[in-house]
Amino acid sequence: MNHPRLVAFDLDDTLAPSKSPIDPRMAALLVQLLGAVEVCVISGGQFAQFTMQVIDNLAGVDDAALGRLHLMPTCGTQYYRHAAGEWEQVYAENLSDDQKQNALAAVESTARDLGYWESETWGAILEDRGSQITFSALGQAAPVAAKTQWDPDGAKKTALREAVQALLPDLEVRSGGSTSVDITRRGIDKAYGMKRLAELTGIPLGDMLFVGDRLDENGNDYPVKALGVDCIAVENWEDTARFLDQLIPTLHTDS
Numbered sequence: 001m002n003h004p005r006l007v008a009f010d011l012d013d014t015l016a017p018s019k020s021p022i023d024p025r026m027a028a029l030l031v032q033l034l035g036a037v038e039v040c041v042i043s044g045g046q047f048a049q050f051t052m053q054v055i056d057n058l059a060g061v062d063d064a065a066l067g068r069l070h071l072m073p074t075c076g077t078q079y080y081r082h083a084a085g086e087w088e089q090v091y092a093e094n095l096s097d098d099q100k101q102n103a104l105a106a107v108e109s110t111a112r113d114l115g116y117w118e119s120e121t122w123g124a125i126l127e128d129r130g131s132q133i134t135f136s137a138l139g140q141a142a143p144v145a146a147k148t149q150w151d152p153d154g155a156k157k158t159a160l161r162e163a164v165q166a167l168l169p170d171l172e173v174r175s176g177g178s179t180s181v182d183i184t185r186r187g188i189d190k191a192y193g194m195k196r197l198a199e200l201t202g203i204p205l206g207d208m209l210f211v212g213d214r215l216d217e218n219g220n221d222y223p224v225k226a227l228g229v230d231c232i233a234v235e236n237w238e239d240t241a242r243f244l245d246q247l248i249p250t251l252h253t254d255s
């Protein structure tokens with residue numbers, strides 16, 4: 001394998017179980033990786049999720065290492081870097097108020113029509129993430145087990161996505177996590193974020209490696225593969241840890 005200059009990761013089910021903190025083993029691997037290359041985490045989630053799941057758990061990381069970490073919440077429509085001891089938002093590309101109102105109304109009415117508007121949830125179903133409106137069928141804080149049961153074959157999410165997309169031709173409606181649908185400006189997906197990352201860092205896409213759990217054609221990581229970036233498919237964070245166990249020594253010995 002060519003040595004990547006930057007390794008980018010999806011977050012949920014790639015670095016950690018959905019909406020959960022990274023394991024200490026993964027934290028240690030990420031700190032080691034930051035000692036060798038630039039690292040990006042790109043996800044449909046917002047910055048607070050990155051903090052809770054990743055940043056707060058990077059034990060023993062120093063400022064120099066954090067300076068090599070690139071955070072791209074909401075598929076890269078937001079970008080954060082660490083400088084002078086804190087995380088700074090470099091940019092955020094938000095939806096207009098009109099776009100937000102249309103998106104919120106369309107996804108709620110469609111979910112109700114299809115019978116997917118649940119009455120018992122863990123937190124809010126709809127969330128305004130600035131650059132993205134997110135529908136989470138069972139609420140933002142639903143446990144993994146409940147989410148897995150809600151839509152095991154993905155049929156509900158697909159039906160909702162297609163119906164909402166028909167109502168919002170100027171916006172993009174996409175599958176997010178296991179029970180979520182994300183609405184953004186058109187053309188915003190992880191490929192958009194990776195292209196922005198290449199512009200911002202000056203590192204060509206050909207020198208990057210992307211690791212994700214949803215590289216299948218309906219997955220939210222697929223646009224990165226379609227863009228032509230070298231991709232590693234994993235099923236869970238343990239797979240990712242095994243891959244990093246192999247990758248990291250090659251970076252240290254002959255890069």
Ligand SMILES: [Mg+2]
Pocket residue numbers: 010011012013014212213214
């Ligand atoms: Mg994922």
